[in-house]
Amino acid sequence: MVEAQEKKPDPATVIGGMVFAVLLLDAEGCIAETNHAAEMLLGKSEKRLLGQSLAEVVELIDERVIDHLAQPDASLVARDIRLFVDGQEHRVNLTISPLTAYPGWRVVTLSDSGRDDAAREQEGEAASLGAPAILAHEIRNPLAAIRGAAQLVARKLEPAERHLARMITDEVDRIARLIDRMQQLGRSTPEKLGPTNLHEAIRSAIATVRAAGNEGIEIVEEFDPSLPPVLANRDALEQVLINLLSNACDALRNSDTPEPQVSVRTRFVSGFAFSAVHFGRTVKLPIEITVTDNGPGIDEALRDHVFEPFITSKKSGQGLGLALVRKLVRDMQGRIAHERDTRLGLTHFRVHLAVANREKSA
Known part of the structure; x- marks a missing residue:
């Protein structure tokens, strides 16, 4: 035992683990050895x-990285850089470490940039949303009183003036809906998870969005029928998809895109080892759902903040839809990312979920 x-x-x-x-990398800059995670990332x-x-094997965008790779003795630590693997964009943290005992040889590491900051980001998010959720709870009672008073006043007004009372009740109802969403964001207890049929949830969400009236916008399904059940909450997953599809349709409806189209694609990700840290263990997230539209995209100044509360490019938007989507995805132990492909003029929202373990899912 001691031995x-x-x-x-x-x-x-x-290294393999x-x-x-x-x-x-050897002195010529060629790959001499890799670990399993590198094989997964590069898809080879x-x-x-x-x-x-x-x-x-990797298309680098950041000039700093390109310059440092050209210098055999240069070291580098870079956070949240962009690179492409088989045409798909990823955000990663990268390090380059020269091996002084072996001139020209270097060790390069690549890690999903979301993994390192996930716990800290979620703690900050919870703190920032907790106060609004408490405030929302306290506002509910006065709102109900205002609405009741407006209804009583309406009965005593002349017909020509009753629209003013209706305006009050309509605004109260709008604020109440906003409060509902704020409370959802502040809720700390996630819904129960279990094996979920991914494509049934997607088709149900598509049916809801179509019923809401999005004529002229084509919604295309690109499904991998071989995918296993995912670990999710069916209602929460449908809500995520409805929000993403509705946002895509809104963007197209308010643009002059000649052939507006939204596509929903599912696949098993073999090219990148997406994962998240949950309760101190790594959770693999190989199932990908991508909602893509060919609209103008989100304002460039907002792209790095799309999942933050109260950030929106819509004139009448509240900036809570995507914040709620991110929370629901995280409650399902998943991850979500936004990408803008400027070359093809496409906006992608990618959701990554775990495969359900029928025996241990809860």
Whole structure:
């Protein structure tokens, strides 16, 4: 027993077990060794990666990274940079570490930029939403009194003046709906999770959005029928999809896009090891749902803040829809990201969920 405890895993085993990608580059800048996470990120086996330069398998955008890779002895720590793997954009944290004992050789690591900050971000979000949720609860009673008083006053007004009382009740109802959404954001107890048929939830959401009246906008399904059940809450997942589809339709309806189209695509992600940290353990998120529209996209100044409360580009928007979507996705142990493909003129919202374990899901 003592001998077993004293025996340490060798470096190759340690590197192989890491959840972020590790690549060893030789003096020529070619890949000499990888771990499993790197194979998942790049969508290729180590055998196919060996001997290729990093630029051959990853399209780098950040000039700092490109410049440092051209300098064999340069080290770098870069956060939240953009890169493309097989044409798909990812946000990652990157490090370059030269091996001084082996001139020109370097170790490159790549990790999903959302993983490191997830816990801290959620704590900050909970604190920022807790106070509005408490305030919303306190506003409810006065609102009900105002609405009741307006209804009583309406009975005593001349018919020509009753529209003023109706305006009061309509505004009270609007504020009440806003409060409902604020309370949803501040709720700390997530809904129960279990195996969920992904495509049934998507089709139900599409039917709801179509019934709301979005004539002239084509909604296309691109499903992988082989996908297993996901770990989710059916109602919450439908709400997420309804919000994303409705936002896409709103963007197209308010634009002059010649052939407005929204597509919903599902697939198993093999090219990138998406994961999140939940209760101290890594949760793999291989199931991807992408809602795409060919509208003008979100204002560039708002793109990095689309999931924050009270951020909106809509004239009559409240800025709570996408904040609620992010909370619901996180409650399902998933992740959501926004991307704008300027080359093709497409806006993508990607939701990543875990595969349901029928025995342990709860």
